[in-house]
Amino acid sequence: MTQITIPRPDDWHLHLRDGAMLKAVAPETARHFGRAIIMPNLVPPVVTGAQASAYRDRILKALPEGAEFEPLMVLYLTEDTDPEDVAAAHASGLVKAVKLYPAGATTNSASGVKDFDKVRPVLEKMAEIGLPLCVHGEVTAPEIDIFDREAVFIDRVLDPVLRAVKGLRVVMEHVTTKDGVEYVKSQGDDMGATITTHHLIINRNHILVGGIKPHYYCLPVAKREVHRLALVEAATSGNPHFFLGTDSAPHTDNAKENPCGCAGCFTATNTMALLAHIFEAEGKLEKLAKFASENGPAFYRLPVNAATLTLTKTDEAAQWPAKIAVEDSPVTVFDPGFPCFWHVQD
Numbered sequence: 103m104t105q106i107t108i109p110r111p112d113d114w115h116l117h118l119r120d121g122a123m124l125k126a127v128a129p130e131t132a133r134h135f136g137r138a139i140i141m142p143n144l145v146p147p148v149v150t151g152a153q154a155s156a157y158r159d160r161i162l163k164a165l166p167e168g169a170e171f172e173p174l175m176v177l178y179l180t181e182d183t184d185p186e187d188v189a190a191a192h193a194s195g196l197v198k199a200v201k202l203y204p205a206g207a208t209t210n211s212a213s214g215v216k217d218f219d220k221v222r223p224v225l226e227k228m229a230e231i232g233l234p235l236c237v238h239g240e241v242t243a244p245e246i247d248i249f250d251r252e253a254v255f256i257d258r259v260l261d262p263v264l265r266a267v268k269g270l271r272v273v274m275e276h277v278t279t280k281d282g283v284e285y286v287k288s289q290g291d292d293m294g295a296t297i298t299t300h301h302l303i304i305n306r307n308h309i310l311v312g313g314i315k316p317h318y319y320c321l322p323v324a325k326r327e328v329h330r331l332a333l334v335e336a337a338t339s340g341n342p343h344f345f346l347g348t349d350s351a352p353h354t355d356n357a358k359e360n361p362c363g364c365a366g367c368f369t370a371t372n373t374m375a376l377l378a379h380i381f382e383a384e385g386k387l388e389k390l391a392k393f394a395s396e397n398g399p400a401f402y403r404l405p406v407n408a409a410t411l412t413l414t415k416t417d418e419a420a421q422w423p424a425k426i427a428v429e430d431s432p433v434t435v436f437d438p439g440f441p442c443f444w445h446v447q448d
């Protein structure tokens with residue numbers, strides 16, 4: 103038996119949704135993670151400090167008795183966001199980041215930003231107070247190929263914004279390309295990047311070869327194998343720029359297995375076991391704590407969790423539920439396509 107104990111991990115990019123879905127998925131994350139950055143793309147989005155506070159209360163109510171889990175709240179940046187409301191929500195300790203969705207880039211992003219000049223005062227205030235901007239880094243221009251949208255975003259949007267707003271701290275969320283990894287590595291301490299579990303496992307063939315697999319469709323869409331390999335190298339390197347953000351994004355089977363299926367993979371249930379598998383396969387198990395438990399808090403200027411999580415490898419393949427029940431249609435748990443012998447110890 104092989105065993106590893108790490109500080110209790112955090113998830114620096116998570117979708118918990120609301121209502122019945124929130125109740126169904128919150129325990130899946132709270133079981134293994136100490137904290138999570140909670141994405142604000144609800145309908146309507148979490149725009150103000152007051153909305154974030156109310157959403158935080160709903161999350162806390164959805165947690166199982168005795169759960170040791172802290173939701174870290176995020177405001178959704180719109181062209182009408184008030185810099186003073188953002189500053190107050192940060193000063194009170196409620197809000198840990200602001201999220202930039204280019205309008206139309208992904209699930210529930212219609213209220214996102216079209217004109218970057220309009221959000222300049224908010225970004226300047228954030229640079230002043232050290233509040234990170236989490237970025238969904240894809241352009242939305244119809245002429246840009248979906249597989250190129252991340253790389254083009256860096257050139258056309260991210261780099262100009264960073265030049266214009268000195269000192270802005272940015273997390274490039276769910277980075278999916280070698281270009282993204284290289285850009286992040288070329289930047290200083292004010293730039294971080296999250297990497298998802300599923301982008302370490304699938305490339306675009308997994309979505310399309312042998313029939314279309316709606317449960318592997320997410321945004322940014324998985325790229326060629328060369329990009330997946332760059333992500334694995336970055337995640338397992340221990341480089342402080344890179345930390346875990348699962349982007350676990352539940353949608354019901356009705357919404358996924360659909361002529362116009364929603365984007366998102368649900369990995370909250372099996373992420374930690376799968377990461378142990380991936381890191382071991384790379385001979386980098388000793389770097390798992392950096393990626394899942396230490397680099398994220400360092401970027402967000404928070405302490406590492408005092409509690410721990412132990413993973414063991416046995417001869418028996420790990421079992422997890424194939425689906426999580428939610429009212430009339432369930433959520434399918436991400437299938438890595440290989441047996442995983444790592445288990446999170448209770």
Ligand SMILES: NC(=O)N[C@@H](CC(=O)O)C(=O)O
Pocket residue numbers: 117143208209210238319320321322349351352365366367
């Ligand atoms: N990643 C996804 O494919 N979907 C996310 C949105 C996002 O993170 O872009 C969702 O909210 O469903």
Ligand SMILES: [Zn+2]
Pocket residue numbers: 208238275276321322
């Ligand atoms: Zn996104």
Ligand SMILES: [Zn+2]
Pocket residue numbers: 115116117141349351
């Ligand atoms: Zn997301």
